[in-house]
Amino acid sequence: MTRTPGADLPDHPDFLWNDPEPKKAYDVVVVGGGGHGLATAYYLAKVHGITNIAVLEKGWLAGGNMARNTTIIRSNYLWDESSGIYEHSLKLWEGLEEDLGYPILFSQRGVLNLAHSLQDVRDSVRRVEANKLNGIDAEWVDTDGVKELCPIVNTSPDVRYPVLGATFQPRAGIAKHDYVAWGFARAAHELGVDLIQNCEVTGISTVDGRVTGVETSRGRIAAGKVALCAAGHSSVLAKMVGLELPLVSHPLQALVSELLEPIHPTVVMSNAVHVYVSQAHKGELVMGAGIDSYNGYGQRGSFHIIEQQMSAALELFPVFARAHLLRTWAGIVDVSPDASPIIGLTPVENLFLNCGWGTGGFKATPGVGDVFAATIARGKPHEHAEPFTLDRFTTGALVDEHGAAAVAH
Amino acid sequence: MQLIPCPWCGPREEAEFHYGGQAHLAYPEDPAALSDEDWAKFLFFRENPSGPHPERWSHSAGCRRWFNAVRDTRTHDLLAVYRLDEPKPVIP
Numbered sequence: 001m002t003r004t005p006g007a008d009l010p011d012h013p014d015f016l017w018n019d020p021e022p023k024k025a026y027d028v029v030v031v032g033g034g035g036h037g038l039a040t041a042y043y044l045a046k047v048h049g050i051t052n053i054a055v056l057e058k059g060w061l062a063g064g065n066m067a068r069n070t071t072i073i074r075s076n077y078l079w080d081e082s083s084g085i086y087e088h089s090l091k092l093w094e095g096l097e098e099d100l101g102y103p104i105l106f107s108q109r110g111v112l113n114l115a116h117s118l119q120d121v122r123d124s125v126r127r128v129e130a131n132k133l134n135g136i137d138a139e140w141v142d143t144d145g146v147k148e149l150c151p152i153v154n155t156s157p158d159v160r161y162p163v164l165g166a167t168f169q170p171r172a173g174i175a176k177h178d179y180v181a182w183g184f185a186r187a188a189h190e191l192g193v194d195l196i197q198n199c200e201v202t203g204i205s206t207v208d209g210r211v212t213g214v215e216t217s218r219g220r221i222a223a224g225k226v227a228l229c230a231a232g233h234s235s236v237l238a239k240m241v242g243l244e245l246p247l248v249s250h251p252l253q254a255l256v257s258e259l260l261e262p263i264h265p266t267v268v269m270s271n272a273v274h275v276y277v278s279q280a281h282k283g284e285l286v287m288g289a290g291i292d293s294y295n296g297y298g299q300r301g302s303f304h305i306i307e308q309q310m311s312a313a314l315e316l317f318p319v320f321a322r323a324h325l326l327r328t329w330a331g332i333v334d335v336s337p338d339a340s341p342i343i344g345l346t347p348v349e350n351l352f353l354n355c356g357w358g359t360g361g362f363k364a365t366p367g368v369g370d371v372f373a374a375t376i377a378r379g380k381p382h383e384h385a386e387p388f389t390l391d392r393f394t395t396g397a398l399v400d401e402h403g404a405a406a407v408a409h
Numbered sequence: 410m411q412l413i414p415c416p417w418c419g420p421r422e423e424a425e426f427h428y429g430g431q432a433h434l435a436y437p438e439d440p441a442a443l444s445d446e447d448w449a450k451f452l453f454f455r456e457n458p459s460g461p462h463p464e465r466w467s468h469s470a471g472c473r474r475w476f477n478a479v480r481d482t483r484t485h486d487l488l489a490v491y492r493l494d495e496p497k498p499v500i501p
Contacts, residue, residue, distance in 0.1 A: 246455070247457055248430075249482075295482055298483050304424045337452075393452075394448075395445070
């Protein structure tokens with residue numbers, strides 16, 4: 001009997017966490033109730049025994065980029081620094097379902113990053129070798145290998161940008177983003193973390209260069225430590241304490257098709273023509289488009305970006321020609337100059353920063369939760385966070401991952 | 410598609426334009442005197458407001474001339490369009 005796509009999805013959950021009134025004071029206030037904020041609170045409580053925590057969310061839990069990403073998880077970045085944190089994250093993904101006691105539909109179906117030019121091929125092979133040296137599973141596959149792994153890719157030489165090969169990371173894959181957020185939220189709640197929604201931070205209070213709390217739309221909340229996990233709105237929050245960040249916020253769009261029979265066995269990404277596509281468990285094709293060139297906070301992107309993305313997707317996957325587009329949307333991504341994140345301490349004592357993940361923050365969710373929690377608890381950067389300090393833009397020790405970040409910006 | 414009012418050509422579709430980032434950034438007058446912090450600020454740090462933002466645009470598929478605009482980054486409304494040699498307009 002053939003399995004109905006999506007039949008193994010769990011039922012829609014009952015309430016997994018309560019909706020408390022904010023207390024007057026917390027040991028740690030995490031600003032931003034997305035994946036990173038929830039994971040940070042979870043690991044603070046679980047690993048470091050700090051449970052007097054509030055996660056403040058201006059909208060609803062995991063309704064920002066956590067609800068808007070394309071759920072791709074991989075660790076095949078070029079540099080040692082990136083390999084450190086992304087591979088740490090991938091290892092946590094591999095045990096996350098058991099750790100959280102909640103199904104997250106983590107599916108290690110592999111990711112192909114296509115090469116379309118000789119330079120692409122050289123860069124890709126270099127990245128594969130760099131990955132191998134860092135103990136990350138990676139291989140170079142030629143055009144026939146791509147066809148074998150994903151038969152629906154058009155590998156004909158008669159297209160504008162023929163597929164010359166690809167890097168393949170077998171342990172990469174996708175997960176169900178909502179379940180990931182709910183799993184972290186439920187687990188954090190069980191450990192005593194207060195998850196406070198509809199609570200927008202409007203100010204950050206400091207005394208003598210030390211953070212003392214936050215002003216919110218639901219009143220003042222005192223805090224021993226404040227941790228920012230606000231992705232696209234990080235600049236706005238940092239400005240409240242006069243802190244400038246080297247970030248630009250852009251709308252990044254994605255789209256889904258109607259539900260289709262299982263046809264796409266893996267994840268395919270292409271920097272050159274700008275397509276990344278997978279098929280979710282229920283059957284919809286999930287595709288990512290590019291960022292709008294200009295900055296914006298409107299969670300709405302330009303139509304021509306979608307048009308370009310669709311034309312590229314159709315050339316690579318002619319079989320999608322008659323699929324219907326169901327929905328498009330945008331999230332606000334905070335892009336840093338080197339396409340790497342900023343994690344760590346700030347010039348304001350007890351104010352901690354996690355931002356700059358740009359277009360690729362979802363895959364880092366458990367990894368950054370663990371690393372950022374350790375940074376907050378110890379008051380010094382976790383070893384995997386050390387290369388990603390804010391002062392690298394002054395020292396020049398950039399971690400340039402534009403090549404592996406997969407979304408051109 | 411959003412229409413952008415080019416000061417020379419009038420309203421045209423946004424796909425004709427190229428974005429140039431934050432406006433009114435002057436190259437340092439005495440580059441040799443800059444500290445690492447100053448260089449970092451000049452190279453990497455940009456205003457990233459949620460609200461009105463003065464920025465450069467080029468009508469690259471039209472008259473190919475550059476101009477400045479103040480755009481609300483929340484709504485993408487263009488609040489003012491002005492020439493490069495004009496001062497930043499006051500947005501109420």
